[in-house]
Amino acid sequence: MRILGVIFDLDGVILSTDEYHYLAWLDMAKKENIYFDREINERLRGVSRMDSLEIVLERSTKKYSQEEKIKLCEYKNNKYRALLEKLSPKDIFPGATDFLKFLLYKKIKIAIGSSSKNAKYILKKIELYDMFDGHISDGTNITKSKPDPEVFTKAAEMLKINPCNCLVIEDAYAGIEAAKKGGMIAMGIGSAKDCSLCDLRADDISSIDKSIFE
Numbered sequence: 001m002r003i004l005g006v007i008f009d010l011d012g013v014i015l016s017t018d019e020y021h022y023l024a025w026l027d028m029a030k031k032e033n034i035y036f037d038r039e040i041n042e043r044l045r046g047v048s049r050m051d052s053l054e055i056v057l058e059r060s061t062k063k064y065s066q067e068e069k070i071k072l073c074e075y076k077n078n079k080y081r082a083l084l085e086k087l088s089p090k091d092i093f094p095g096a097t098d099f100l101k102f103l104l105y106k107k108i109k110i111a112i113g114s115s116s117k118n119a120k121y122i123l124k125k126i127e128l129y130d131m132f133d134g135h136i137s138d139g140t141n142i143t144k145s146k147p148d149p150e151v152f153t154k155a156a157e158m159l160k161i162n163p164c165n166c167l168v169i170e171d172a173y174a175g176i177e178a179a180k181k182g183g184m185i186a187m188g189i190g191s192a193k194d195c196s197l198c199d200l201r202a203d204d205i206s207s208i209d210k211s212i213f214e
């Protein structure tokens, strides 16, 4: 296993915007009188906005038109964006910036592989945007959401590295599945640690064993 590039999921890996996604969906669900809890929220990790809405609507008895669904996605995204507004470098998980610097020092390339259309906005807010040198594959350049490997395959192409030499770091089951489908090495952190498809595991970004990069 030779790791030449690392592709990071963003929400829940570099910072806890996953919690903001939860709060924004909870707000939307309450407005529509739909039951929603943290267990359902786990299924939304790594999944696109519209696919996430479809999961939330499973608990609704009402049938929504496509137009209404788009409006609900907009509502959720506005709530989410309001929560993102106060983001700053202080929100980066402990050890994440040092880990990115360590990889660059080791000449290991880094990229983002996130389903989010807000990824670039978030990276700018937390002042990590420049570190990725334009290697940002996100919700704006993909047609298929995780567990499809597209977002990671595109990130590997940006890095010009063979997928088998790319390590994907993910907190979502859907993301681990996507990485394996794309022929990459998959590391599960946080919630994804229990996924049987993981090649590697760590509690969080600060506890990754650096000897795997030797």
Ligand code: BG6
Pocket (backbone or CB within 6 Å): 010, 011, 018, 021, 044, 045, 046, 047, 048, 049, 052, 077, 114, 115, 116, 117, 118, 119, 139, 172
């Ligand atoms: C992923 C999150 O990173 O982005 C999902 O894990 C989210 O929960 C998806 O639905 C899409 O995000 P956005 O910001 O485009 O609504």
Ligand code: MG
Pocket (backbone or CB within 6 Å): 009, 010, 011, 012, 013, 018, 045, 046, 170, 171, 172
């Ligand atoms: Mg995530």
